[in-house]
Amino acid sequence: MTTLPARRPRRPGRMRTLWDASPLTYVALVIALALSVFPIYWMIVVATRTNDVVSDVPPPMIPGGHLGENVRRLFDNPDAYFAKGLVNSAIVSGCVTVATVFFGSLAGFAFAKLRFRGRNALLLTIIATMMVPVQMGLIPLFMIMVKLGWQNHLQAVIVPFLITGFGVFMMRQYADQAVPDELIEAARVDGCSTFGIYWHVVLPALRPAAGVLGLLTFMQTWNDFMWPLAVLNPDNPTVQLSINNLANAYFKDYTLMFAGTTVAVLPLLVVFVLFGRQIIGGIMEGAVKA
Amino acid sequence: MGAPAARPAPPDPKGSCHERPERAGGGRAVSLLSPAAERTAPAEPSAPSPGGAWRARLNRFDLKFSPYLLISPFFLIFLVFGAFPLVYTLWVALHDWGLSSGTRDWAGLGNFDYLVHDPDFWHAVVNTVGIFVLSTVPQLLLALGVAALLDRRMKASTFFRIGMVAPLVTSTAAVAIVFTQLFDRDFGLVNWLLGQLGAGAIDWQVSRGWSWAAISAMVDWRWTGYNALIFLAAMQAIPRDLYEAAAIDGASRIRQFWQITVPLLRPTIVFTVIISTIGGLQLFTEPVLFGVGSSNRMDGGSMHQFQTITMYMYDNAFGHDRYGYGAAIAWALFLLIIVFSLVNFLLIRRAGDAK
Numbered sequence: 001m002t003t004l005p006a007r008r009p010r011r012p013g014r015m016r017t018l019w020d021a022s023p024l025t026y027v028a029l030v031i032a033l034a035l036s037v038f039p040i041y042w043m044i045v046v047a048t049r050t051n052d053v054v055s056d057v058p059p060p061m062i063p064g065g066h067l068g069e070n071v072r073r074l075f076d077n078p079d080a081y082f083a084k085g086l087v088n089s090a091i092v093s094g095c096v097t098v099a100t101v102f103f104g105s106l107a108g109f110a111f112a113k114l115r116f117r118g119r120n121a122l123l124l125t126i127i128a129t130m131m132v133p134v135q136m137g138l139i140p141l142f143m144i145m146v147k148l149g150w151q152n153h154l155q156a157v158i159v160p161f162l163i164t165g166f167g168v169f170m171m172r173q174y175a176d177q178a179v180p181d182e183l184i185e186a187a188r189v190d191g192c193s194t195f196g197i198y199w200h201v202v203l204p205a206l207r208p209a210a211g212v213l214g215l216l217t218f219m220q221t222w223n224d225f226m227w228p229l230a231v232l233n234p235d236n237p238t239v240q241l242s243i244n245n246l247a248n249a250y251f252k253d254y255t256l257m258f259a260g261t262t263v264a265v266l267p268l269l270v271v272f273v274l275f276g277r278q279i280i281g282g283i284m285e286g287a288v289k290a
Numbered sequence: 291m292g293a294p295a296a297r298p299a300p301p302d303p304k305g306s307c308h309e310r311p312e313r314a315g316g317g318r319a320v321s322l323l324s325p326a327a328e329r330t331a332p333a334e335p336s337a338p339s340p341g342g343a344w345r346a347r348l349n350r351f352d353l354k355f356s357p358y359l360l361i362s363p364f365f366l367i368f369l370v371f372g373a374f375p376l377v378y379t380l381w382v383a384l385h386d387w388g389l390s391s392g393t394r395d396w397a398g399l400g401n402f403d404y405l406v407h408d409p410d411f412w413h414a415v416v417n418t419v420g421i422f423v424l425s426t427v428p429q430l431l432l433a434l435g436v437a438a439l440l441d442r443r444m445k446a447s448t449f450f451r452i453g454m455v456a457p458l459v460t461s462t463a464a465v466a467i468v469f470t471q472l473f474d475r476d477f478g479l480v481n482w483l484l485g486q487l488g489a490g491a492i493d494w495q496v497s498r499g500w501s502w503a504a505i506s507a508m509v510d511w512r513w514t515g516y517n518a519l520i521f522l523a524a525m526q527a528i529p530r531d532l533y534e535a536a537a538i539d540g541a542s543r544i545r546q547f548w549q550i551t552v553p554l555l556r557p558t559i560v561f562t563v564i565i566s567t568i569g570g571l572q573l574f575t576e577p578v579l580f581g582v583g584s585s586n587r588m589d590g591g592s593m594h595q596f597q598t599i600t601m602y603m604y605d606n607a608f609g610h611d612r613y614g615y616g617a618a619i620a621w622a623l624f625l626l627i628i629v630f631s632l633v634n635f636l637l638i639r640r641a642g643d644a645k
Contacts, residue, residue, distance in 0.1 A: 019530070021444035029439050033453040036515055040460060042479070043468045059479055103363040116357035122365075129368060135572050135600050136624050137375030139382060139607050139617050144375065146389065160371035163364045193349075194356035223461045225575040226600070230608055240463045244579070247467060251582035254471055261464035272459040276452040283455070283516060284523035 043265070046258040053255065070259035079249050081235055082260065085242030088154060090267075092238060093221040095158050100217045101210045103163035108171025109202045113184055114194070123172070129165040138230060145231050156231045157238065161221065167213055174209035175202060212282030215275055219268055239264045383617035390611050401618035411619065413594055414602040415626070417502070421577070421598065422570035422630075424506035430562060432514045434555075437521035438547060451522075454515030465508055466579035473504040498595040501580070505596055508576045513569075517562050524558040525551060556638065563634045571627050574600040599623050 021029075046053055049064035074082050110116070111123050141160060142151075150156040179202055187197045203210075228238045234245050246253075246260050272279065383402070386395045405411055440450060457465070472479045473494040481491040494504045528551065536546045552559075577596045581587040588605035590597025597605075599619065607616030 019443045021442035025439050025442050029450050032436055033450060036454055037456055039468050107361040107364050110357045110360035114357040129372060133568060133572050133627060136379060136620050139613050140375035140378035163367050168364050194352050219459060225463055240461060243463045247579055247582045257467055261467050265460045265464050268459045280451050280519060283519045
């Protein structure tokens, strides 16, 4: 680094040279990017080829033309229950996402904008719940499901996750700064009930944060593995369990397994391509507030 | 948009502003207008006194209890499916409890006593901590580096950022399967690459250390970009004048990074370390799927070389009908997470103070 000459009047210009990315920065970033994307690319390459791929030297790096065939084998596979897994995952993730956004914004609004006794203590409780690992309750939760007769039913993987502490907290943080108090007062004077205010004033204002929360919740629910594994049977799986079924019995049939992972990841990739910017914004904004 | 026709009326007195049935439709339409329109929308006349009193009561009720109503879904779900199981785990841990056998005998602290002397448990603890260290340390260091790169003024920054978090939107199970193939002894790309470099093939699944490394690679790959974005957000909040001043003083970029960026990032680093600790010590999906081909995948390999605590808990409860012992392991895991989070927190604080 060269020593800079004494103070010159053109400060912005100098800052630019200081902060501009050097060619080396780009090189390093391109390498990082390649590492970051390669396994996904490799998954697609294998999913589009035949099983000869595994012994090919050097390994092929370009997608082949067998994707349709592999996907057909996937859906025909008697042990994977793949179609059922996809439908189940869509139902579960959809329900949990809608509920989390709805209940989270309700509670977040209350904590951010309404006055009531015990508000701070209750909010602290919610934050504390975010620290407790899921594994802690796994065994009793399973016992509850057995008692309720929900074992192997989808409600077992939906109902306990209808709302999370994270959802409430995130919506509270956003509502706090996104909804002006005057607006709420005005709506009250105007004759809105508390729920009316939520529906007509708060919810529209919360839409950006609700979108991010919805995306994160959907991805998380779609990916959930341990709890569905514990409470659902292999013949009524979520899509992750379908993959697991394949891994149990067909682990040498790479193209079949990779077709499975590709299809299972596809909805997430679509979501990501459409909303990548928002996801990044959500992560970074959350980080600043944390 | 049809705001209700203005009626000659005095402004609504405070305290009777609940939504009236006859104007529910109109009220909705008004509220969809911009805030300004909302405020200027004419107020409804207050109803005659008997109804007014009733409405005033309803309104007071609304003001007083609605907040609780709004937050009740969370607490309802949490009480039943969060808090109760948490406490109940302890109760279960005090029993020899089998669901299929129907056993339910009081064991006192027997399960915990067994736990302390159980070599398999401690073996799993060592595995978990080993994988945790291998996956967290490089991950956070890499993330810091990537964040520093992304913090530069550059072209296509959004493109790079999106690329970095792409791993996050894959599913854990899918990643585990892809990586397990990449680390396959005979046909894996990693061994092929090692061969090209002149190194011998590694039996990733069989060796304890190498299996940890392979599993850590999955975790690193998935979370580095996410942490990088968190660090980046914090870096962007650092005033640029600080760097300018340091540059004028002749500090190199590397020096600026260690003397300005890292110390100011400390709260964020604490946050990511604690989040990684909670996640890392609970590791489950990756090692379970890494064990493809073994008869019981909860074993974590034929020698239990990559069996984590959570796998051991799962195997005891759901595999061997020892729910009581499984619950005891869950408590041990919880304690371990608390201890590790505290130690990490103190270490980072100490490291910062030493500077």
